[in-house]
Amino acid sequence: MKVAFFDTKSYDKIAFDKYARDKGIEIKYFEAKLNEDTVELAHGFDCACAFVNDTVNHAVIDKLCEMGVKILALRCAGFNNVDIKYALGKIHVVRVPAYSPYAVAEHAMAMLLTSIRRIHKAYIRTRDFNFSLNGMTGFDLHGKTVGVIGTGKIGRVFINICRGFGMRVIAYDKFPSEIDGCEYVELEKLFNESDIISLHCPLTEETYHIIDTGALQKCKRGVVIINTSRGALVDAEALLNGIKSRQVGAACLDVYEEESDFFFEDYSGHILEDDTLARLISMPNVIVTSHQAFLTEEALSNIAETTINNIIDISTKGMCENEVCFKNNTAQDCKNGRCF
Ligand code: NAI
Numbered sequence: 434m435k436v437a438f439f440d441t442k443s444y445d446k447i448a449f450d451k452y453a454r455d456k457g458i459e460i461k462y463f464e465a466k467l468n469e470d471t472v473e474l475a476h477g478f479d480c481a482c483a484f485v486n487d488t489v490n491h492a493v494i495d496k497l498c499e500m501g502v503k504i505l506a507l508r509c510a511g512f513n514n515v516d517i518k519y520a521l522g523k524i525h526v527v528r529v530p531a532y533s534p535y536a537v538a539e540h541a542m543a544m545l546l547t548s549i550r551r552i553h554k555a556y557i558r559t560r561d562f563n564f565s566l567n568g569m570t571g572f573d574l575h576g577k578t579v580g581v582i583g584t585g586k587i588g589r590v591f592i593n594i595c596r597g598f599g600m601r602v603i604a605y606d607k608f609p610s611e612i613d614g615c616e617y618v619e620l621e622k623l624f625n626e627s628d629i630i631s632l633h634c635p636l637t638e639e640t641y642h643i644i645d646t647g648a649l650q651k652c653k654r655g656v657v658i659i660n661t662s663r664g665a666l667v668d669a670e671a672l673l674n675g676i677k678s679r680q681v682g683a684a685c686l687d688v689y690e691e692e693s694d695f696f697f698e699d700y701s702g703h704i705l706e707d708d709t710l711a712r713l714i715s716m717p718n719v720i721v722t723s724h725q726a727f728l729t730e731e732a733l734s735n736i737a738e739t740t741i742n743n744i745i746d747i748s749t750k751g752m753c754e755n756e757v758c759f760k761n762n763t764a765q766d767c768k769n770g771r772c773f
Contacts, residue, residue: 439466468488529755605623607639630652659684661685685720
């Protein structure tokens with residue numbers, strides 16, 4: 434089994450080499466992202482391994498199939514960057530549905546605390562021996578209302594963390610379930626009542642720009658927006674306008690709509706072409722991390738182990754519980770047997 438590994442970073446290699454060697458899988462690492470221009474690199478391989486900012490559209494799927502690549506192994510949970518509908522019957526798409534919900538939920542809380550307690554400012558000030566507290570006033574989380582959109586694996590961990598802080602938790606999910614200490618509400622009510630909103634739903638046609646100008650207008654003045662899910666859940670222009678008008682009190686962004694042009698690369702010393710991103714980053718109440726919420730040792734190890742097992746399952750059994758397929762007009766995990 435030969436795997437063409439796209440968009441490789443040094444931390445990927447450490448984790449994958451360990452599991453691949455044990456299972457006799459040969460991996461060739463490419464730095465390039467997978468897209469129409471680079472797909473030819475997968476020639477001669479059985480599997481292409483892709484990440485969040487690779488683009489797997491019709492053309493890429495057609496080319497992979499033409500070259501005999503049978504598996505697209507996503508080493509991430511989200512699959513919005515893959516045309517799942519088009520892939521059905523052509524190439525097996527497997528993913529890592531959960532590798533550490535704690536990593537992402539803890540990062541969301543880390544960003545929130547950093548932002549509202551001005552830790553990012555204190556770090557810079559004290560390094561310069563500036564011990565002034567002017568402008569550093571924060572607010573207690575205890576007693577505040579947090580609105581969680583998406584109460585799956587990550588959302589639930591985040592809810593538990595928030596409950597530990599003594600917060601009131603309200604939530605919106607397309608498929609609500611029972612969660613202790615969490616009241617499900619309609620989106621409108623969540624916008625109206627939340628002091629903090631944290632996004633933990635997938636990016637779909639329905640959730641695209643779920644936070645837009647209209648949504649922000651319904652929010653409490655000074656609302657804090659946390660997005661550790663997918664960039665396009667938030668209309669970045671609308672968010673920037675909300676920050677400028679003071680309607681948004683702070684934003685914690687681990688993901689950004691146009692992140693694939695920038696995130697994971699070092700652009701220091703360059704002129705940033707994206708004015709919206711540059712303006713957001715320049716704001717004192719916006720914290721941006723570059724899609725690093727997943728990046729813990731535990732998560733990397735789980736990602737590598739599950740991805741390798743997914744590849745082995747498809748190649749030996751022709752099926753895998755982590756296969757994603759398009760059935761009943763929706764993309765879903767194919768837990769019960771073969772997709773095709
Ligand atoms: P999950 O599948 O366990 O939970 C997603 C939840 O969203 C489900 O409860 C589902 O019912 C709900 N949902 C689906 N459509 C919805 C809609 N239209 N409106 C409201 N809720 C809806 O997924 P998990 O593992 O909790 O991950 C959530 C998201 O986090 C992923 O989709 C991915 O985009 C993002 N993520 C980000 C990472 C990072 O490093 N920043 C790492 C891993 C995941």
